[in-house]
Amino acid sequence: MNDIFARRRARLLAMRAMRDNYIPGDRLLTCPTCGQESEKKAVAANLSVCPHCGYHWPIGAYYRLSTVLDPGSFRELDTRLGAGDPLRFPDYRRKLESAQRKTGLSEAVVTATGTIHGHKCVIGALDSRFFMGSMSTAVGEKITRAIEYAVKAKLPLILFSASGGARMQEGILSLMQMAKTSAALARLDDAGLLFISVLTDPTTGGVTASFASLGDIMLAEPGALIGFAGPRVIQQTIGETLPEGFQRAEFQLEHGFVDAVVPRAQMRDTLGQLLLLHRKGGRL
Amino acid sequence: MSTTYTAAEVVAIARHPQRPNIEDYISGLFTDFFEQRGDRSCREDAAILGGIARFHGRSVTVIGTRKGRTLEENLRCNFGMPGPEGYRKALRLMKQAEKFHRPVITFIDTPGAYPGLQAEERGQGEAIARNLMEMSRLSVPILAIITGEGNSGGALALGVGDRVLMLENAVYAILSPEGFASILWKDAGRSAEASELMRLRSSDLLELGVIDGIIPEPEGGAHLAPAIAMLQVEQAIALHLAQLDRESAKTRTAARYEKFRKMGAIAPEKEKQ
Numbered sequence: 343m344n345d346i347f348a349r350r351r352a353r354l355l356a357m358r359a360m361r362d363n364y365i366p367g368d369r370l371l372t373c374p375t376c377g378q379e380s381e382k383k384a385v386a387a388n389l390s391v392c393p394h395c396g397y398h399w400p401i402g403a404y405y406r407l408s409t410v411l412d413p414g415s416f417r418e419l420d421t422r423l424g425a426g427d428p429l430r431f432p433d434y435r436r437k438l439e440s441a442q443r444k445t446g447l448s449e450a451v452v453t454a455t456g457t458i459h460g461h462k463c464v465i466g467a468l469d470s471r472f473f474m475g476s477m478s479t480a481v482g483e484k485i486t487r488a489i490e491y492a493v494k495a496k497l498p499l500i501l502f503s504a505s506g507g508a509r510m511q512e513g514i515l516s517l518m519q520m521a522k523t524s525a526a527l528a529r530l531d532d533a534g535l536l537f538i539s540v541l542t543d544p545t546t547g548g549v550t551a552s553f554a555s556l557g558d559i560m561l562a563e564p565g566a567l568i569g570f571a572g573p574r575v576i577q578q579t580i581g582e583t584l585p586e587g588f589q590r591a592e593f594q595l596e597h598g599f600v601d602a603v604v605p606r607a608q609m610r611d612t613l614g615q616l617l618l619l620h621r622k623g624g625r626l
Numbered sequence: 627m628s629t630t631y632t633a634a635e636v637v638a639i640a641r642h643p644q645r646p647n648i649e650d651y652i653s654g655l656f657t658d659f660f661e662q663r664g665d666r667s668c669r670e671d672a673a674i675l676g677g678i679a680r681f682h683g684r685s686v687t688v689i690g691t692r693k694g695r696t697l698e699e700n701l702r703c704n705f706g707m708p709g710p711e712g713y714r715k716a717l718r719l720m721k722q723a724e725k726f727h728r729p730v731i732t733f734i735d736t737p738g739a740y741p742g743l744q745a746e747e748r749g750q751g752e753a754i755a756r757n758l759m760e761m762s763r764l765s766v767p768i769l770a771i772i773t774g775e776g777n778s779g780g781a782l783a784l785g786v787g788d789r790v791l792m793l794e795n796a797v798y799a800i801l802s803p804e805g806f807a808s809i810l811w812k813d814a815g816r817s818a819e820a821s822e823l824m825r826l827r828s829s830d831l832l833e834l835g836v837i838d839g840i841i842p843e844p845e846g847g848a849h850l851a852p853a854i855a856m857l858q859v860e861q862a863i864a865l866h867l868a869q870l871d872r873e874s875a876k877t878r879t880a881a882r883y884e885k886f887r888k889m890g891a892i893a894p895e896k897e898k899q
Contacts, residue, residue, distance in 0.1 A: 426892045428834070429825055479890030486887065508800050510810050513824050514836055517800045518889040520779060521786050524755060525762030525886050532763065550751030551739075551779040556759055570751035570779070571741030579741050589746060599749050 348414035355408050355416040361446060362402025363390060373397050375565070389606045398563050398606055400543055402445070403452035403469035406502055410610040411456040411465065419453045419464075420487050426479045431511040437473075445471045449480040450505075453488040455497070459614030461621065464492040467502040468549070474506030477548050481509070482519025485553060489526035498536035498617060503554040507547015507572075520552035527556050536620045538613065541568045541591065541600065559616055560600040561609075562591035568599075631795070633821035637803060639795040640775045644849040646856060648675050648690035648733045651773070654856045655863070656681050656688060662719055664711075668748070671712030672703045673740070676719045678728070682864060687723035689716045689784060690733030693774075707740035710753035713783050717757050720764055729767040729867055732784040737802060739780030754783040761786035762886065763879055767870035769863060771841070772796045773848075788882050789866045790836070792828040793855070794843040798836065799826040835889060839866075 363386055370379045376395035385392065389409055390399040401409075407416060425438045425448065442448060450472035455464050466488050468475040475481075485501065492499040509516040530537055539557025541550075543566035550570050562568060569576075569589040577584055587593050591603045604612045631639070639645070652659050656679035664670045676689035693699075693706030716732075723730045739750055761768060770787035776798040792798060800806070803817040806824060831837045841862045848855035870878060 423892055426890065428890055429823070431823065480892055482890060483892045510800070510806060512890070513800050514798060514826065514831065515834065515890040517779070517782055518836060518886065520755075521758050521762065521782060521886045522889060524758035525786070525883050528759045528763045529883070531759070548779055551754040551783075552758055553755070555749075555752040555755035569746050570739065570754070571746065575741045576743060576746065580743055584743070588743075597747055597749070599752060 351416055352414035355404060355411075356413075358404035358446070359402075359408035360405075362405035391606050396564060396605065398543065398565060400470050400504060402471060403447065403467040403502075406467040406469075406542075407452065407454060407456070407465060409606065410458055410500075410613055411454075412458060412460065415456040417455050419455065419491060420484050421448075423480060423484055423487075424448050426512070428479055428515045429511065429513050431513075434511040437511075441472050445469065447472050449478060449484065450475045451481045451484050453484050455491075455495075458500075458610060458617055461498075461614065461617035463498045463500055463617060464488050464495070465500045465502075468504045470504040470506070470544070473509060475504045475549075476506050476509040477516050477519050477552075478509040478512050479515050479519060482516075482522050485519075485523050486526045489523070489530050489553075492535060493526075493529050493533050496533070496535065498538070498620060499530060500538045500540065500613060501553060501557075502540045502542055503545040503549050504542045505545055505547065505549035505554075507549060517548065520548050523553040524556060527553055536616075538616055540604075540609070541594075542566050544568070546570065546572055555599075561602055561604050561612065562594060562600045563609075564591055564603055564605055566591040568594050632818070633797075633824070633827055634803070634818035636795050636827050637775070637797055637817075637821050639847040639849075640797045642847060642849045643695065645735075645774055646848055646852045647695065647735060647773070648692050650852065651690075651733055651856070651859065652679060652688060655860050656686075659688070662722075663715070665714035666718060667711070667714065669709075669711040671709050671715060673706055673708040673736075674712035674716050676716060681731070681867070685726070685728050686867075687719050687728045687730045688733070689719055689730065690773075691736040691781075691784070693735060704740055706736045707738060708736065708780060708783075709740050709742065709745040710748045710750045713739075713750075713753040713757050716784060717753075717760055720761065720768075724764055724766050727766060729769065729870070730764070731863060732768070732770045732787065734770060734772045734776045734781050734784050735774030735796075736777060736780050737775060738778040739783070751779075754779045757783040758786055762883060765875040765879060767867065767878060768882070769866050769870070771859065771862070772798050772837075773859075775799075775802070777802050786882070786886065788870050788878055788885075789838045791839045791841055791862055791866070792831060792837050793841050793848060793859070794828055795847050796828060797821075797826040798828075798831055799824050838885075
């Protein structure tokens with residue numbers, strides 16, 4: 343009986359993941375980094391990584407989770423939590439609805455429980471297709487609930503970030519989500535539980551300046567842009583062009599802000615290894 | 627308190643160069659101030675001023691953003707835009723306040739965290755994030771006062787308090803109205819319109835549950851009668867510190883968590899029929 347449900351769940355996630363991984367347009371895809379063309383099918387089969395140069399295309403949240411979780415283990419949390427409009431900002435509702443239609447997401451984050459290599463965890467992923475993965479009250483609320491769920495169930499937490507920063511239309515309440523999520527992580531920390539933060543392209547602004555930077559273990563995808571201020575703002579401030587590779591994952595590794603840069607193909611095994619290393623109750 | 631200003635007018639008052647700043651508050655309301663400098667890892671950031679002082683005879687830790695008044699001072703303080711070293715110094719001082727059981731009082735007046743090359747290299751985002759997390763669980767009382775403009779994560783990094791108070795004509799927002807207009811409409815010139823929509827006035831923020839109280843200002847703004855403004859701030863600090871003192875550390879940090887936890891909480895939608 344459990345098996346049937348597990349299979350159904352696996353199919354459901356696979357279907358949503360396929361939708362996420364669907365790359366519209368022509369048969370051929372041009373890599374923004376190396377400029378070489380690849381068959382779309384070849385890119386999709388390669389976890390949306392360029393077969394020539396290893397460029398990582400941004401991917402949707404469901405697809406992201408399907409690439410690391412054990413098949414059939416995905417159970418989504420807070421599915422009924424929808425988008426808010428706390429400031430009643432002009433035209434915002436309509437834009438939210440349009441983003442929801444286009445992406446099939448209710449907001450910019452998906453949270454779930456699942457297993458990786460058999461280790462249970464709470465896991466979440468931001469989706470940059472929805473308002474650039476920006477921090478809305480719904481995003482802050484869902485992430486906080488996921489953290490609180492991890493504390494209650496004594497589970498490790500993994501969050502994949504992909505965000506342009508604050509959600510302008512939610513103003514100061516977007517800002518307050520930084521305090522809310524960081525405070526929840528303090529509780530996870532106090533409970534002695536593991537938090538693995540994975541930074542993907544791009545992770546900037548209020549997300550960098552809150553939960554995304556607070557991992558016990560910090561991982562990043564190759565080439566991901568990671569920073570507080572965006573490159574354009576910095577360029578305007580200092581009035582000179584930025585050095586090559588500035589704020590990329592490898593730059594953050596060099597400057598001591600991430601433990602490892604992990605290619606997408608190795609992400610699942612790396613997370614599995616880290617969960618194993620933090621397993622409680624092991625004996626020598 | 628009788629005149630009503632437009633949001634853009636309030637922004638102008640909040641930024642008035644003669645508005646009392648952290649140095650005025652320290653010399654006016656505290657005694658025996660000892661400034662503490664440096665983040666103990668690489669640099670002293672003058673955009674954050676901090677130290678130990680006495681308020682009504684009791685030792686407290688005072689931390690705040692510093693803009694400076696003359697151009698020379700402005701440059702030295704980077705116009706009140708701290709780098710990661712400033713936020714790390716602030717955290718160091720807060721941890722020390724915890725060790726010596728001193729309440730923390732922060733004064734916030736900043737255009738935001740500095741968006742510079744070196745600030746990024748040294749982890750501006752990480753420094754702010756760490757402050758948010760650690761402030762949320764600091765065992766001593768934290769009283770945060772927004773005195774001028776409180777913009778972005780750069781302001782919030784000193785603003786996770788048991789009480790967050792605002793001077794009547796201060797503003798608190800996700801970023802400057804100019805930045806907001808430029809991001810949303812690609813037109814920084816529409817900042818007055820942005821100010822209105824952003825709900826950045828003290829009365830808006832009280833209504834949204836983001837702040838806990840408003841400190842009244844003299845007619846026309848604090849810069850017109852600094853002594854009166856100073857007195858109002860003093861009374862507010864005394865009142866709130868006395869209230870926070872009566873709570874145990876555990877109750878206080880739990881209440882602090884719940885306060886921020888409730889901000890922007892969304893109830894799940896009802897099951898669709």
